[in-house]
Amino acid sequence: MPTLTCVSCGKTYPLATGLRCSCCNEPLEIRYESLKPPARIKDEPCFITRNANIFPWSDLRPELSLGEGATPLLEAPNLQQETGLNFLYLKNETANPTWSFKDRGTALGVQAAVRFGLRAIGTVSSGNMAASIAAYAARAGLAAYIFVQENMPAVKIEPIAIYNPCLYRGIGDYGQLYFNALRWGEKHGIYFISSDNPFRVEGQKTVAFEILDQLNYQQLDYIIMPVSSGGNMAGVIKAVEEMEKMGLIKTAPQVIGVQAEGCCPIYKAAAEGKDQIEHFGQPNTIARAISNPIPPSGNRILRKVQQGRARIVAVSEKEILAAQSFLAHQEGLFVQPAGAVPVAAIRKLAREGSLKPSDKIAAILTGSGLKDTSVLAQHRLKFNQVPVDKLEQALC
Numbered sequence: 446m447p448t449l450t451c452v453s454c455g456k457t458y459p460l461a462t463g464l465r466c467s468c469c470n471e472p473l474e475i476r477y478e479s480l481k482p483p484a485r486i487k488d489e490p491c492f493i494t495r496n497a498n499i500f501p502w503s504d505l506r507p508e509l510s511l512g513e514g515a516t517p518l519l520e521a522p523n524l525q526q527e528t529g530l531n532f533l534y535l536k537n538e539t540a541n542p543t544w545s546f547k548d549r550g551t552a553l554g555v556q557a558a559v560r561f562g563l564r565a566i567g568t569v570s571s572g573n574m575a576a577s578i579a580a581y582a583a584r585a586g587l588a589a590y591i592f593v594q595e596n597m598p599a600v601k602i603e604p605i606a607i608y609n610p611c612l613y614r615g616i617g618d619y620g621q622l623y624f625n626a627l628r629w630g631e632k633h634g635i636y637f638i639s640s641d642n643p644f645r646v647e648g649q650k651t652v653a654f655e656i657l658d659q660l661n662y663q664q665l666d667y668i669i670m671p672v673s674s675g676g677n678m679a680g681v682i683k684a685v686e687e688m689e690k691m692g693l694i695k696t697a698p699q700v701i702g703v704q705a706e707g708c709c710p711i712y713k714a715a716a717e718g719k720d721q722i723e724h725f726g727q728p729n730t731i732a733r734a735i736s737n738p739i740p741p742s743g744n745r746i747l748r749k750v751q752q753g754r755a756r757i758v759a760v761s762e763k764e765i766l767a768a769q770s771f772l773a774h775q776e777g778l779f780v781q782p783a784g785a786v787p788v789a790a791i792r793k794l795a796r797e798g799s800l801k802p803s804d805k806i807a808a809i810l811t812g813s814g815l816k817d818t819s820v821l822a823q824h825r826l827k828f829n830q831v832p833v834d835k836l837e838q839a840l841c
């Protein structure tokens with residue numbers, strides 16, 4: 446039987462709704478006695494069925510899926526030309542049912558909730574997580590309890606509200622709201638599928654399995670991705686370690702996590718050689734989806750950095766905006782600022798010479814540009830206004 450194991454002290458727990466270790470308050474992860482490879486994308490289109498071998502249960506309910514995963518892995522000819530890197534791939538996670546990678550984790554989290562007999566799931570979120578939880582709860586006939594911050598504008602709340610969850614805009618201290626929500630969850634049987642919920646992490650590890658599947662398990666040197674709470678990156682590191690253990694690949698790619706300079710608690714702790722994350726203070730970045738100042742899986746990522754499995758870099762606001770435009774102008778991909786940070790990092794690392802032309806690199810574009818249109822004002826986009834009878838002369 447798989448177990449829940451503390452990522453820090455190794456204490457094991459039965460597979461149940463526990464989220465963190467009772468001794469050290471670090472996250473729990475699922476460990477298996479033995480692992481088998483997932484089916485290939487070309488052989489099995491359904492996310493749930495295809496990945497049954499790398500999930501804790503094999504008898505899952507495919508009808509609860511919304512068609513997540515199997516997103517395109519695109520070559521990036523113009524980014525290659527600009528950076529001089531010869532092997533660059535972009536994993537387009539905006540092609541998921543609610544337009545971000547969160548759906549992979551929610552898909553398995555919902556399976557866990559149903560299996561544990563719970564009637565309600567919940568999250569505290571300011572965007573992608575909330576939409577994903579609300580959508581999958583609707584599909585599974587579960588209630589969804591969603592807590593958002595007091596300053597969240599209606600244009601961002603409405604695309605969550607459309608799924609009809611129980612949605613609360615908490616007035617007052619957001620940190621307080623988070624801890625209250627977890628307490629109420631335990632008391633009222635609401636299963637919180639937060640960023641590093643062990644089942645969410647198992648669902649999210651599929652993105653790395655897919656990238657290697659799409660590359661026919663050929664050598665890959667780096668996977669580059671944004672990191673905030675650390676849940677998604679923990680899943681990707683777990684996946685490459687499992688693939689290496691199973692012999693699907695010879696050497697696991699190194700995972701490079703990217704933070705915004707305006708909120709980079711993991712980068713800061715790694716650069717200062719610390720083994721504990723400290724609260725970053727007031728986040729200040731346009732990449733709002735990666736602005737967690739006290740990442741719950743930060744220490745876990747730091748340990749992987751110390752083991753050489755992972756590395757953390759930080760990019761500036763200017764570099765993030767430039768990467769977002771570059772992806773739209775040059776590759777036809779409109780991602781949100783958080784989704785553009787890996788490309789900002791690739792351009793920076795290539796310029797500095799820390800990525801070599803022969804390195805094989807995949808970047809994960811985590812969420813759609815339509816999720817955060819407020820940033821568009823900063824691009825000063827232009828269009829021409831012309832009388833209809835003067836249009837032909839105005840053509841440029």
Ligand SMILES: *Cc1c(COP(=O)(O)O)cnc(C)c1O
Nearest residue numbers: 573673674675676677783811812
């Ligand atoms: C949630 C999110 C992230 C960060 O993932 P973590 O698991 O919190 O590290 C990055 N990009 C987008 C678009 C997200 O929605």
Ligand SMILES: [Zn+2]
Nearest residue numbers: 451454466469
């Ligand atoms: Zn522990």
